[in-house]
Amino acid sequence: MKHDAGLDIAVKETSVCILDETGKICREVKVATHPEDLLRILQDPAWHLERVGLEACQLSQWLFDGLADAGLPVVCIETRHAKAFLKAQINKSDRNDARGIAQMMRVNLFRPVHVKTLTSQKRRVLLTARKLLQEKAIAIENDIRGLLLNFGLKIGIVGAVKFEQRIRELVAGLPDLAEIVERLLDARCRLREHFAALHRKLLDLARGDEVCRRLMTIPGVGPVVSLAFVATIDIPARFRNSKAVGLKAWAMKVAQRRGSGKAVIALARRLAVNMHRMWCDGTEFRWTREVQMA
Template sequence: MSYYVGLDVSVKETSVCIVNDAGKICRETKIPSYPDDLVRLLNDPAMPATRIGLEAGPLSQWLFSGMAEAGLPVVCIETRHTKAYLKAQVNKSDRNDARGIAQMMRVNLFRPVHVKTLTSQKRRALLTARKLLQEKAVAIENDIRGLLRNFGLKVGIVSVIKFGERIRELVDGISDLAEIMEPLLAARQKLREQFMVLQGKLLSIVKGDPVCRRLMTVPGVGPVVALAFKATIDIPARFRNSKAVGPSLGLTPRLHQSGEDHRVGRVSLCGDAMMRTLLYEAAQVLLTVVKKWSWLKAWAMNVAKRRGRQRATVALARRLAVIMHRIWIDGSEIRQR
């Protein structure tokens, strides 16, 4: 007899439901959310698991890796698809969700999600931490501008390097404001320094990675975009072709078709939001900052004339993803002409 397992994971405990091939519940329990505890429970020779499902979430990569290393047939399933299936239940609870996931495993009604390798997870953590420090520093700078504006002191356009000097110049002679600004400037300076530490680590990784260096031959693509793309895609062979990368990153339009109703909407925005944003920014850079002409820029400019700048930028972001994936697969570099 075959047994199927559904796991509903929370921070402290995981609800476990085991059903047989007829759909009958054989066991239900709650155990701590640790890989070792799950492995001990699911390695029961009396009920060998045919398929184990858990929903993608904050702990899913850690738990998935632990169970996969123990040889368990674990599958990480897509969140939106799971939510749509479980929404049919009248009452939502951890216990009912585990039951629903177990039934999804039994009838093979699920969409698997790729779980990144440990290297890609660490690089993703580096990118996230770098972005966090940058956002906090910018937030402090914007708050300082807002505070000074209340007193008629306008910072204006100033570089990152000269920002502190400009603020001290404005509050010179106003001791009360100077005492308030100094702690904010010190915090901002510390954030900027630590941001540069992570930026240096990122650049050293890219410098030693031949794939990232090839990806950077694409106009508009820099070290951050290249490293983020490699960490996001992780294993390029998991896509059936390069064109499948665009939909996986949410860069293709939604389609709603029912009878005579046929509507093409905005881009789906599914998949990795950070990578999608970076590709969009790279497309903007290529269209507005990069002066060197290339066939890729010419193509995007033609799209902009027909469909507008906004749609051209999205289309270019999608095409950048396709080109970068093909470069990775082929081991080639982009031809500028």
Template sequence: MKHYAGFDVSVKETSVCIVDERGKICVERKVVSHPEDLVALLNDPQWRLERVGLEAGPLSQWLFEGLAKARLPVICIETRHTKAFLQAQPNKSDRNDARGIAQMMRVNLFRPVHVKTLASQKRRALMTARMLLKGKAIAIENDIRGLLRNFGLKVGIVGAVKFEERIYELIEGMPELAEILGSLLVARRKLREEFAKLDRKVRDAAGSDPVCQRLMTVPGVGPIVALAYTSTIDVPARFRNSRAVGAVLGLTPVLNQSGESRRIGRISLCGDAMLRQLLYEAAQVLLTRVAKWSWLKAWAMNVAKRRGAKKAVVALARRLAVILHRIWSDGSEFRWTRNSSTATA
């Protein structure tokens, strides 16, 4: 008889439910959230496991890798789809969620999620740490500006390099204020130094990767966008076509249709927020800073004339996602004119 398992994972413990092909519960147990403990439970000879369901979450990649190495038929399932299925249950608990996921596996009613490779996970961690340090440094700079405004001191427009010099210039002759802001400036300086280290690592990683080098032939796409794209997409073959990437990244409009009513709303904003933001910034750079003309910029300018600049940037970001996937898939480079002999993107 076939068996199906469902996991409801928390930080300390995981609720496990195993059901047979008729839906009868065979075992329910709480296990330490560690791959070895879960494998020890599932490797019992009495279980003929057909599918093991694991909801996507903070620990899912680690647990998925451990279960996959033990050659268990583990599947990582989509969170929103799982939530909608489990809402049919009147009472929510870890035990009931594990039961629900096990039943989803039994009736084959789930949506699988791609689990990234270890290399992409490391690159993603590097990108996240870089962005985190940058955000904290900017937050401290904004707080310093706010504190100085209380005393009628305005920092004005100044770059990151000369920010500290400008602050000391404003608080000259104010020893008490200098002592307070000095601590913030030291923390800000340390954050900027560590950010610069990670930024160099990102640029070095993108510069040494052949795929990133080809992606950077697209105007507006630099090493940050290229590395974020490869670490997020991970395996380009998992998309049936390049156009599907825009929808996965939340860059396609939401359709609400019922009867004779058909309403197209804003973009869905689902998927990876970091990559979506970086593609949006790349689209802005292409429209406003890239001087060299290309068919892609001409297309975006025509969209801006018809629909406005904001919608043009979103449309260009979606098209950049599609073009980058095509370049990655067919091994080509970006062509600046449609009549170029270079492979199309």
């Protein structure tokens, strides 16, 4: 007899429900949220699992990889669709959610989502951490501007390189204020240093990746955009065609009808279509359909 399983994931524990093909509950249990603990339940020879469903969340990629590597037919399902299905339940609980997910697997009523490869996950972490450090450094700079403005000290327009020098010049005659601001400048300096280190790592990754180098032949596409695109798409073959990645309309046509803001979005989507096609067919960017002969 065939079986389907549903997993309701929480940080500490995961509720597991296993159904047979008639919808009968064969086992319900809570285990620690770890692939090894889940495998001890799901790899029981008594089960002939057709699908193991889990809802997309922060832990789902880690758990999905662990279960998939063990050979289980695991499926990661779309969060909003799962919530709409589970909302019909009378009593909301982890156990009932696991039952609902198992039922979704059994009747084949779910929307699977792509789980990124480990390489793409690591690249997303790098991009996110780099951006976070940059934002925190800028936030400290803006806070310093606001604090000094309370004393009538106006920083004015100054670049990131000369920012510290300008601040120290302004507070030179105010030792109490200078002592406080110096701590903020030190924190900003450390953030900038760590940001620069991650940025260098990003540049090395982009330059060493064949796909990223090809995408960077497009005007305006640099290392950050190319690596972010590759990490987001992950596997280009999961899209039926390149048009599925973006809009069909040209940016200028949209701008005439709906304004420049919409045009920017359309242009980004159009760019995504071109980047996906270049990735799939191995070509580099060119301005016209055919190369002009001299």
